Amino acid sequence: MSSNGPDGPQAPMPAIHEERTVPVEHDADIVVVGAGPGGFAAALQAARMGAKVILVEKFDMPGGVHTSGLQGSAGAGVGGIHSELMARFADEGLIYTATEKTHPDWAGNPLSHYERFKTPGDPFTRMTFNPEGAGCVMSQMLEEAGVTALYQTRFVDCVMAQGPGDDRIRAIVVENASGRQAITGRIFIEGSGTGELVARAGAPFVRGGGGQPDTAAWDGVARPIPGGLLWFMNNVDFDAVVRHQRDAQDPLLEKVIAEAQAAGDLPADLYRPRMAGSNIYGDFYIGHPTVDMSPIAADGTYCFWQNVPYELALHMDESAADEALATRLLRGFVAAEAGFLRKYVPGFENAAIAGVGRYVGVRDGRHPVGEHVFSLEDARAERRFPDAVTRPMKKAFHWDGHRPYEIEVPFRCFLPKKVDNLILTGASLSFTYDTIFMVMRNFPWCSQTGEIAGFAAARCIGQKIGPKELDWSQPYF
Ligand SMILES: Cc1cc2nc3c(=O)[nH]c(=O)nc-3n(C[C@H](O)[C@H](O)[C@H](O)COP(=O)(O)OP(=O)(O)OC[C@H]3O[C@@H](n4cnc5c(N)ncnc54)[C@H](O)[C@@H]3O)c2cc1C
Structure with a gap:
């Protein structure tokens, strides 16, 4: 096993032989x-x-x-x-059930992780436990x-x-x-x-990452479908979010994201463009252009997705260094996203982080x-x-x-x-x-x-x- 230092890879670390009797x-x-x-x-x-x-x-x-x-x-x-x-x-x-009656502006809303492709006003049922x-x-x-x-x-x-x-x-x-x-x-x-x-x-x-996108630009690196860390915010006033989307003509929150980025309030990697393409990954979990959320557990509570940047090609199932990097990075993203939402997005002023997953889940191990x-x-x-x-x-x-x-x-x-x-x-x-x-x-x-x-x-x-x-x-x- 070798380690990386500031000047690149260092000499291999020595191995230690361990033998013990286990009850x-x-x-x-x-x-x-x-x-x-x-x-x-x-x-x-x-x-x-x-x-x-x-x-x-x-x-x-x-x-x-x-x-x-x-x-x-x-x-x-x-x-x-x-x-x-x-x-x-x-x-x-x-079990908590969200429908077009509890969330009239949810179907077709670009912030919706699951229902964004629906036509606004379409019936939907999202059940969570x-x-x-x-x-x-x-x-x-x-x-x-x-x-x-x-x-x-x-x-x-x-x-x-x-x-x-x-x-x-x-x-x-x-x-x-x-x-x-x-x-x-x-x-x-x-x-x-x-x-x-x-x-x-x-x-x-x-x-993981065995097969790869069928794009001409592929560089040959085995990149797993990114894993992700899920987290909750409660006390979200989604009606106020929708009013902002409409009144400011900011359906993807791009305007407030740009404002926060200009003020140095967002890490560069937090909102990445989705990967386009017809390969089997499509845009699935490859980049988040904006806030990805879904109602869960109770009124005013939403689940958010933070995914590992695809480009990093992290194999969290087999590398402690990759797992640690993903955890540090995504915890940082969660804190930054929550701070951004509370400071810049109407409807989130009184929202709070209600939970963060115990680990970064592996999708493609x-x-x-x-x-x-x-x-x-x-x-x-x-x-x-x-x-x-x-x-x-x-x-x-x-x-x-x-x-x-x-x-x-x-x-x-x-x-x-x-x-x-x-x-x-x-x-x-x-x-x-x-x-x-x-x-x-x-x-x-x-x-x-x-x-x-x-x-x-x-x-x-x-x-x-x-x-x-x-x-x-x-x-x-
Ligand atoms: C971020 C993310 C989002 C997902 N979203 C969806 C979705 O929207 N809908 C859907 O249907 N599926 C979704 N999936 C997929 C789905 O959750 C998994 O495929 C499914 O949970 C796999 O079930 P499993 O029992 O094989 O493993 P897991 O659910 O991964 O459970 C494995 C268990 O083993 C334990 N474990 C692992 N290693 C050890 C060890 N060394 N010692 C002891 N315990 C260990 C873990 O702690 C865990 O409890 C998602 C997956 C991820 C990662």
Whole structure:
């Protein structure tokens, strides 16, 4: 490993050999790493089927990007645990619904993250759940099912079986308040959202940023689809914002942004132009020309997006330096944007930062290579699989003119190559980067894949077989 100094790269740093014995503190049938929608649903389903399950999560609640990351997007249940979650959140009063009645000037408003392409006045429904409250409910559900959930516990390594030809994980190593400890198990589930367990187990993966924009100007640098930090402001008077947009003819707030920039109140990179183009990224998360916001959680509360500058090509899932840079940069952007809004934009005078995501979420991390890698060709050909996990799902690609395809995903996408007792879920399923914005990463699907993984793992424990020996011939959903 080398380090960078003011005069460029310095000599490689020396390596230190570390060897220590780690106590085994837990043993379970099924060990799940990460409690995002994938890991959460896997642990819950497997425990409900009678398996002994341990779940490790580095933050203080389940839900991943959707709770710790403040994403909070709700919707109609797609069945199974996802529907149950939506019903539980509704019962607890955690669902907030914005429509054209509560937000008459929202549809078609250029500040809207999701509804900006609608015609002004169009009906819309935006449902969100309160991320902090949702985390409490999800934690309670795991308790009820008997899952041993270890929060504030970071997965750091993997111990593989020793015998020749034995490609199984024997234990994971974690760090928490008790120090470094091992957890042994029979089946392991990848729920880190970034293929971290896959990487530590030595299974193959493709780095984020694998495919690139099909622009002539591309310089060959692998740039992942940027990750992002979400944050909330409350006490926003959106009617006053709209009056400013109309009266000052400033729909994108460009005039007040220019004023703040001239006064030295905004970092140069805060409002970047969207990347134009017909490639698969389009303008998705590549630059924010103006304030990007969406109603969430309560009247007067809005969620804002800060994305990593695309040009920086940060791989936050595999580089501590990149992760630290992204965190410093985006926290700075949040402070600057909040200050700008309060000082320059009518309607924000009394608004306050109500929360910042616990981390910069990764959109395009490691993509594990499974026994099947779901691809754009599979979708376009509407390919059918004998081991499909769902009945055909209708999904639209924005870069194919929103043409809907009826897709199926085979169980083999849950089975990583090279390791025999590991099952994939969520954003760590086996798929090509260019299917990310289809179905392969959204909250409902990540919950579904978790539930399928938990079901498969519990069946394997019952039958005393490995996941690759499991006969899968019936769709689960
Ligand atoms: C900024 C951003 C915005 C998004 N917006 C949307 C959206 O609008 N709609 C939508 O449907 N999807 C959205 N997504 C995508 C969606 O949130 C993810 O694809 C989905 O959450 C993936 O689920 P997952 O369970 O695989 O992983 P994650 O949600 O990433 O959860 C992984 C969990 O594992 C834990 N973890 C990771 N490493 C370790 C470790 N070493 N030890 C212990 N625990 C660990 C994390 O703390 C986290 O809780 C967004 C993603 C990002 C990053």
